[in-house]
Amino acid sequence: MKADVRPRTHDKSRFTPHLFPPPQAGEGKGGGLRLAGAAEYVVIPALALAAALAVFGIFVALFGKDPAALYLYMYQGAFGTWFSWQNTLSRAAPLILTALCTALPAQLGLVIIGGEGAFLVGALAATSAALALPAAPPFLVQLAMALAGMAAGGAWIAFSGALQHYRGVNETISSLLLVYIALAVLNQLVEGPMRDPSSLNKPSSHEIGAANMIGTIPGLDVHWGLAFGIIAAVLAYILIFQTVFGFAARVAGGNVRAAKVVGLGVGRLILIACFLAGAAAGLAGMFEVAAVQGRANANLAAGYGFTGILVSFLARHNPLAIIPVAVLLGGINASGGLLQRRLGLPDASVLVLQGMIFISVLASETLYGRFAIFRRGG
Amino acid sequence: MTNQISRRHLLQASAALAATLPVRTAFAADTVIGFIYVGSRDDYGYNQAHAVGAAALKKMPGIKVVEEEKVPETEAVEKTMESMINLDGATLLFPTSYGYFSPHVLKLANKYPKVRFEHAGGLWTEKDPKNVGSYFGYIDEAQHVAGIVAGATTKTGKLGFVAAKPIPQLLRNVNAFMLGAKLANPNATLQVIFTGDWSMPVKEAEATNSLIDAGVDVVTCHVDGPKTVMENAARRGAMISSYHVNAAPLAPELHLTGAEWNWEVLYPRFVKMFTSGESIPNFYRGGLKEELVKVAPYGPKVSEAARKQADDIKAKLTAGNYVIYKGPLKDNKGNTVIAAGVERPQTDPELEKMNYLVEGVIGATS
Numbered sequence: 001m002k003a004d005v006r007p008r009t010h011d012k013s014r015f016t017p018h019l020f021p022p023p024q025a026g027e028g029k030g031g032g033l034r035l036a037g038a039a040e041y042v043v044i045p046a047l048a049l050a051a052a053l054a055v056f057g058i059f060v061a062l063f064g065k066d067p068a069a070l071y072l073y074m075y076q077g078a079f080g081t082w083f084s085w086q087n088t089l090s091r092a093a094p095l096i097l098t099a100l101c102t103a104l105p106a107q108l109g110l111v112i113i114g115g116e117g118a119f120l121v122g123a124l125a126a127t128s129a130a131l132a133l134p135a136a137p138p139f140l141v142q143l144a145m146a147l148a149g150m151a152a153g154g155a156w157i158a159f160s161g162a163l164q165h166y167r168g169v170n171e172t173i174s175s176l177l178l179v180y181i182a183l184a185v186l187n188q189l190v191e192g193p194m195r196d197p198s199s200l201n202k203p204s205s206h207e208i209g210a211a212n213m214i215g216t217i218p219g220l221d222v223h224w225g226l227a228f229g230i231i232a233a234v235l236a237y238i239l240i241f242q243t244v245f246g247f248a249a250r251v252a253g254g255n256v257r258a259a260k261v262v263g264l265g266v267g268r269l270i271l272i273a274c275f276l277a278g279a280a281a282g283l284a285g286m287f288e289v290a291a292v293q294g295r296a297n298a299n300l301a302a303g304y305g306f307t308g309i310l311v312s313f314l315a316r317h318n319p320l321a322i323i324p325v326a327v328l329l330g331g332i333n334a335s336g337g338l339l340q341r342r343l344g345l346p347d348a349s350v351l352v353l354q355g356m357i358f359i360s361v362l363a364s365e366t367l368y369g370r371f372a373i374f375r376r377g378g
Numbered sequence: 379m380t381n382q383i384s385r386r387h388l389l390q391a392s393a394a395l396a397a398t399l400p401v402r403t404a405f406a407a408d409t410v411i412g413f414i415y416v417g418s419r420d421d422y423g424y425n426q427a428h429a430v431g432a433a434a435l436k437k438m439p440g441i442k443v444v445e446e447e448k449v450p451e452t453e454a455v456e457k458t459m460e461s462m463i464n465l466d467g468a469t470l471l472f473p474t475s476y477g478y479f480s481p482h483v484l485k486l487a488n489k490y491p492k493v494r495f496e497h498a499g500g501l502w503t504e505k506d507p508k509n510v511g512s513y514f515g516y517i518d519e520a521q522h523v524a525g526i527v528a529g530a531t532t533k534t535g536k537l538g539f540v541a542a543k544p545i546p547q548l549l550r551n552v553n554a555f556m557l558g559a560k561l562a563n564p565n566a567t568l569q570v571i572f573t574g575d576w577s578m579p580v581k582e583a584e585a586t587n588s589l590i591d592a593g594v595d596v597v598t599c600h601v602d603g604p605k606t607v608m609e610n611a612a613r614r615g616a617m618i619s620s621y622h623v624n625a626a627p628l629a630p631e632l633h634l635t636g637a638e639w640n641w642e643v644l645y646p647r648f649v650k651m652f653t654s655g656e657s658i659p660n661f662y663r664g665g666l667k668e669e670l671v672k673v674a675p676y677g678p679k680v681s682e683a684a685r686k687q688a689d690d691i692k693a694k695l696t697a698g699n700y701v702i703y704k705g706p707l708k709d710n711k712g713n714t715v716i717a718a719g720v721e722r723p724q725t726d727p728e729l730e731k732m733n734y735l736v737e738g739v740i741g742a743t744s
Binding site: 083084087090091187192202288292293298302333334341346 | 444445447450451460465466575731
């Protein structure tokens with residue numbers, strides 16, 4: 001039985017080895033309570049989501065549209081038909097991977113918002129790898145693309161982590177600014193050295209070739225990025241909650257001073273976590289090239305990296321929770337088209353809804369631990 | 379004869395049957411046409427021009443138009459097209475952004491061979507699916523006429539152009555505008571500033587301001603949404619020449635003329651072909667003559683002489699007996715790009731590869 005001492009960042013009290021923070025409520029407690037605690041983490045976000053949808057319904061009603069039709073179309077567009085499900089899942093696929101880019105460093109208390117940059121350099125590196133291997137068999141090309149994309153994306157975010165650790169540069173700012181550098185590098189390369197001369201009015205790299213394209217998951221019209229996203233999320237969960245590395249990372253995230261006192265290599269933890277985070281986003285970029293675009297050009301900068309931040313925060317940086325949250329946001333985006341077409345709502349209404357959900361979920365943080373029903377048997 | 383009547387009865391009967399099935403009603407009664415825009419429908423620019431064309435279709439009987447805006451050039455556009463096909467029953471789609479074509483439109487066209495895809499960009503070639511068409515207008519013809527007006531009206535002799543990326547299609551606009559201005563004022567110069575992307579409102583505003591600071595008194599542009607450029611230029615008192623759609627409502631006094639798309643003429647033409655079972659040409663291009671583009675009405679600051687000179691060239695372009703790009707033509711580095719005696723009409727593939735700025739333009743493509 002561990003001492004139930006909650007971490008306090010500014011706690012200057014005498015350090016004891018028992019002070020390791022329990023980052024997730026329910027962990028290391030009695031079985032019945034663990035279940036009740038887990039229920040809390042499902043019920044409260046669900047209530048927050050319902051509240052946001054209700055407010056959005058009022059908002060839509062103020063525009064003279066029928067809220068009942070709104071909910072119907074949202075359901076229909078996101079989950080109502082088999083096609084809608086595929087639409088939703090294919091939009092969720094890149095978001096799982098880009099969300100991991102924010103979620104992994106978050107365990108160390110870092111706020112990385114530069115997943116878009118890692119996504120872009122990953123896509124560029126993957127394209128370059130494919131173009132460098134014109135004669136290799138497709139499997140090797142795809143493997144090389146994945147490795148190159150992950151290495152480039154990983155290095156990109158690890159650089160932000162290194163700046164934070166060794167030079168004290170705020171990682172939030174540096175990772176964001178690196179997005180603009182990545183975008184400039186992308187534009188420079190596809191309009192210059194990597195440009196396919198026949199891409200006249202849409203500067204693009206050469207195509208990686210139809211043989212090297214990654215297909216869809218059998219039975220689904222969704223590319224393999226979804227499967228790899230889910231695998232990556234599960235692996236990230238195991239890494240964080242089942243390994244020494246993850247434990248050490250959470251310790252450092254809870255109280256970096258305590259972590260240093262017990263001799264944890266915080267710099268190493270930061271670099272590895274940031275590298276893995278960037279690798280996930282870089283892999284998403286690789287899939288965007290290998291499964292969707294077939295070449296590198298400005299189309300890659302579609303904001304998947306930025307939406308990933310939202311997914312990670314809504315999932316409270318829990319890698320497993322990222323999966324349903326990504327599906328939810330994918331569904332909202334998928335239904336956005338139907339809202340435009342059937343209700344005549346502007347595209348921005350989907351952004352309004354996303355904003356409402358974001359604020360509602362963040363505000364609901366204050367509700368945790370306030371309901372006795374989740375504390376039964378404690 | 380009797381055969382035809384019975385077929386009509388059959389159609390009526392099937393329509394009545396369809397009406398009893400609530401889900402399919404929209405499918406059977408109307409031809410559903412889907413429009414997809416990369417930006418917002420009211421951007422005073424590229425997307426609005428297409429939306430105006432879509433609005434013209436809404437007035438046609440038996441036509442239902444569904445629209446979706448701000449759809450990025452990713453898998454999202456594939457899903458939007460599929461959603462329009464599957465959930466709305468669309469049989470004719472207009473994905474209007476250049477970047478939608480490859481791979482997205484091509485992929486969907488192979489998957490849905492019975493649906494017709496009409497893409498704005500003029501990219502279709504023989505190897506592409508037959509249910510895809512691609513069209514585009516020679517808007518540089520309208521820019522050429524607008525250049526004449528600008529050259530004749532400027533007081534400082536300095537014109538300004540806010541540009542996105544140095545791609546051939548855009549360089550044609552810059553060069554046609556400059557060549558037009560030179561017809562009216564041989565000493566005119568055109569300063570061009572590239573912002574680097576299609577929608578960069580902050581950079582567009584900065585570019586406009588710096589052009590005006592440098593003495594420019596007529597500003598035009600080629601970006602997705604010209605509103606920022608037009609409004610900022612007019613606020614500084616500079617004259618404006620619109621692009622994509624008529625910007626006169628933004629500054630009626632300072633508006634000279636402009637180069638506009640004329641999709642509201644083309645789209646009903648296409649839809650009539652489609653509903654009558656006639657095939658729409660896979661590759662369709664044209665300029666003033668084919669009414670794919672038009673010149674905006676002249677503003678109050680345009681003199682009679684300028685109107686006359688512009689109208690004269692416009693009439694020749696409309697008649698199809700005038701060539702904008704003809705030798706001897708030098709670029710702004712002194713190299714001859716079109717030799718003396720050579721004429722390059724609109725259909726010349728060499729123009730598709732344009733990578734230079736003509737003499738008189740201040741700026742560089744890289």
